[in-house]
Structure formats: C-alpha cells, structure tokens
Amino acid sequence: MRVKDAVVVITGASSGIGRATAVAFARKGCAVVLAARGQEALEAAARDCERHRGARTLVVPTDVTDVKAVDDLARRAVERFGRIDVWVNSAAVTVFGPFSDVPLEDFHRVIDVNVMGSVNGARAALRTMRKQGSGTLVDVSSVAGVVSQPYAHAYVMSKHAVRALGASLRQELRLAGAGKIHVCTVLPAVIDTPLFQHAANYTGREVVAMPPVYSAERVARAILGVVRKPRREVVVGPMGRAMVLQSRTAPGLLERAAARQVDRTHLADEPAPATHGNLHVPAPGAGSVDGGWGGRRGTALRRLAVAATAVGVGAAVGAGRRIASR
Template sequence: MSSRTVVVITGASSGIGRATALRFARQGASVVLASRRAEALAELASECEKLGGNALALRTDVTDQGQVESLARRTIDAFGRIDVWVNNASVSVFAPFLEMPIDDFRRVLDVNLMGYVYGAKAALTVMTKQGHGSLVNVASIVGEVPQPYTAPYGMAKAAVRALSVSLRSELALAKQKHISVSTVLPATIDTPFFRHAGNYTGREVVAMPPVYSPDLVAKTIVKVSRKPENEVIAGGPIAKALVAQHRKTPNAVEAQMAQQTDKTHLSPTKAARPTRGAVYSPSSTADATVTGGWNGREREGKRGILGTLLAAGVGVLLARRYLANEPGRGSHKR
C-alpha cells in the first residue's frame, strides 16, 4: 500500500480541479484524476508525475453513478485506500429562468448536485470502512448569495452546502471522529469555466469581478483536507464581506448582486449566440487549463487594504439603503 496521501478529484481536467491536482502532486500525493476529457487527464497525469506525485487518470462522467462507483473501486485497486475525495465537477447555464431549456436546467442539477451525491456516497462508503478520510465539497459563494440567470447553479450549490451539514451530522452520530466533511465556497475564479457555460442570454459571459486565482482555492482545499473546517470562503475580503453582509441585510445584498451580475457578468458590448457550452459534451483539450485568461492572480494581488476598505464601505452603504427603504423605518430618525 502506498504511503502517499491518496486524493480523488472530480472535474480535474481544468480550472480549480487541475490547480488542486497540481498542488497535491507537488506535495507527493497520489492523485486520481477524474473528468470527461481523457486526453486532458493524460496530460495532467504526466505533469503531476513530473512534480513528484503518482497519478491515475480515469475518464468519468459524474452523472453516471456506476462510473463514480467504478472511480472509487479503481482507486482502491490501485492505492488501497482513499484519504481525500474532492467533489468539484460543475457546469452552468446562463439564461432567464423562463427561457432556460428545462433539459439544461435538469442537467446542471444532475452534474452539480447528484454528481456530488454519487461522489459522497462512493467516498464515504470507503472511508467509513477504513475509519478515516476527508470529503471536500466545492460549492460556491453563489450558494450563499444567488444571482440572476443561473438558477440551477445557485440551487445546486446551496443544496451542496446542506448536503455537507447533513453528512457531518450523521458522521457525528455514528462516532466517525476521523472522517471530515468540508465545504469550500469559491468567489469568482480565473478559470475557463465561464467559456464552458451554456448561454441563452444573447450576451457573452465574462468573469464577474473581483476575480481570484485558482490556486487560492486549491490551497484552501488542501488545507481543509488536513485541518478540517465545516465551511470556508475561498476569496478575498470583498467576497467574505459580501457573505457576512448578506446574513445581515439580505434584501440589499441580493439587489446589489442582481445589478452586478447584469452589468459585469454579461458583457454589455459583446453579443453571443445560444450555446449549450460544455453542459452535455466536454470542451476541447486545448481549453483544459488552470486559468481562463481573466488575470485573476494579478487582480487579486492589487486589492489588499483597498479591497477591505471598499468591502466595508459597500456593506455600510447597503445596510443604510436597506434600512431606509424598509417599510415602517424609512421616516425614522436615528
């Protein structure tokens, strides 16, 4: 049996999954890489091995429970155990709710929610027998503050957060003290994800600022796999302030999120034809990269204190606006 940490990662071929695989590989882990793109996985496996890790590439569609169960079995056959399982594979569709094809709506839920259910079931079946392990569910900040035009994505990510809570509760009742379930909520991340999305809005989908580096999320995933936290936001001070403020003044923050999505997540100048993106079929291997060209690392590095101050200022402004407009409170002097 290998003495290396054995890590399974779904959605490993690009973006957050790829960054996570590379980070675990640098630390000498055995990484099992799962996605729909066999060629991209083979290239990633070679890269991981050059960095000092072991790698096994297994083409997997997470909407097929049998394939996910096979992923777990083949990991056990190869390495004898599963120490970490990262549920990460996700897709999205942008469209007004009434115009979104119902099959696409269902497909997003199948990948982003049922894919996680199948992964959790496969992982925990192994982990409860071996008595240890870490399950990491990659959700989204949109699971806390949903946005317009991506209803199934936000629904699925909110449900993933609930799934994690339920699983932690059951493990606690079963006295499985050495099995953890953590949820990671990334903000907007510089990955090819937005180019892969289905889109029926008539406008090009772009990364909504502020944009952060995929390696920031990868670091967070590695950290919680070793020092578990129930839920952690992977993003800078603005993302964390947004979540905190949403819990205080939800109406104001949701109104702000709607405006920001409409103005900065969909291009105001570039039109786009209807597309299913990679919702049903994977994108090309050429786009199987960590970053998506949104300059996440550069833009992340320039925020610092300014971002903290801006986030605080926006929070106060939103709170005041909400209180001023709340029925029965607008005329009160303070």
C-alpha cells in the same frame, strides 16, 4: 491529517479548480486520481502533476452523473493505491439565461452534474472511508451557495444544495460516532477558470468573470488547508467573505445590489449566440487551470466594476469591501 503520501481522488480534474487542486496535492507527494469526462484534458492534467516529485497518478474518465462510473472510480483508486484518504467533489457546469429561456434539458443537466455528481461522489467516498475508519470529503460549493444571483438559477440552486449536503453529512457522521471522517465545504468567490467560456448561455450577451477574480490556486490552497486541519466551511476570497457576512446583516440590500452588479459586470455588451456549452459534451482540447481572466481583460473588467460602483450599482459590495478590510 498528514497530507504527504495521501491518496486523493478529484472529480472535475481536467480544468479549473479541480486541476489546480490535483497539482497542489501532487506537489505534496500525494497519489492523485484524476476524474472528468475529457480524456485528453485529463491526461494533460496528469502530466502537470507528474512534473512534481514524480507524483503517482491515475486517470479515470468519468461522468459523475453515472453512479456506476463513480463507483468504478472509487474501486479503481483502491485497487491501484490501497485506500482513499481524500475525495474532492469539484466537477461543475453552469448555464446562464433568463429563467424561461433556459432549455429544461440544460437546467436538468446542471443539477445532475453539480448536485447528483456530488451525491454520487460522497456515497462512493464515504463507503470506502467508513471501511477504513478515516478520510476527508471536500465538496466545492460557491459563494453563490449563500448569495444568489440572476440568470444562473440552476447553478445557484445546485451550490446551495451542495452546501446543505455537507451539513447533513457532518451531522450524520457525528451521530454515528465517525469522528475520524470529515466533511468540509469550500465556497469560492469568482475564480479565474474556463467555467465561463464553457458555460451554456441563453442571455444573448457574452458571459465574463465578474470582478474581483481570484486564482484557482487560491482555492486549491484552501482545500489543502481543510484537509490538514478540517473545518466545516471555508469561504475563499475577501469579497466572498464580505458578501457572506452581508447576507446575514443586510440581505435585502445585498440581493438588490448583487442583481445589478451581475447584470452590469457578469454579462458583457458583446453579443453571444445561444449555446449548450460543455453541458452535454466535454470541452475539446488539453484544458487549462485558468480562463485568462487575470490578464488585460481582467484589468478591463475590474475598471468596469469600479465604474459601475461609482454610479451606485455596487453600494452593498462596496460596503462589503470595507467589512473585509477590517
């Protein structure tokens, strides 16, 4: 579809992938509706968008677990701009911890935001798009929706569920003959966002971005790409594509290697107190696209990953690099 002048609704737009995506669409001359829980961060994100061609914006503070709030988000978007051409489900939270140590209220919250938030968004978006006869729904899943990992059970479950939701919706729309309504799923690898600083954490160790880390802007470009030319699923990042391929060809090897890699490079040696993170209360402040994982700290983490690989931890991941380079 033609992206310029499209009306785009983005949940999770206050930081990370959602915010990068909002700016990317604003640069293309789109009207952008920004939704998340934090008012201050949403307004800062809107200002980022308005710097590009004076993009039209609408800020709607929204908790995606509240179905009435999500319905109101869709209603306000249509009232302001007349339609919804693109809806991006990007809102997500996470919790790290041994399975038995994660409070059930936190486990439930991750599922509610990541899964039911996507369900609520899809219902609101598709209701409008069916009336229009066209539109594109983009769900942001994760490589973790294909390749599982330890200590992040709720997040991994949720991203598998988001991927499954997209597949089921595509089937249903096809059966209904709604050929001008598209459902696309984007599966990023590890992305430089504040997700890891915002995570609930019960591991006793600091959570860091596991290298290699890709930019949020890279995911935003992928989302723009599937809107222009719809595709079922798109994996973002060469390492992510290699791991998805390995999940089909050597799943047992990848499962063992990924577990060790997560333990060695996703959790640092520095101690960290138990925290609910931003699960129940939005992070304060103006928010940001990146989490600072691409600078000096990112370089140090990449060196740690290389060291881990040298002692055999990254055997399958190393094979994935070779596959990705072919």
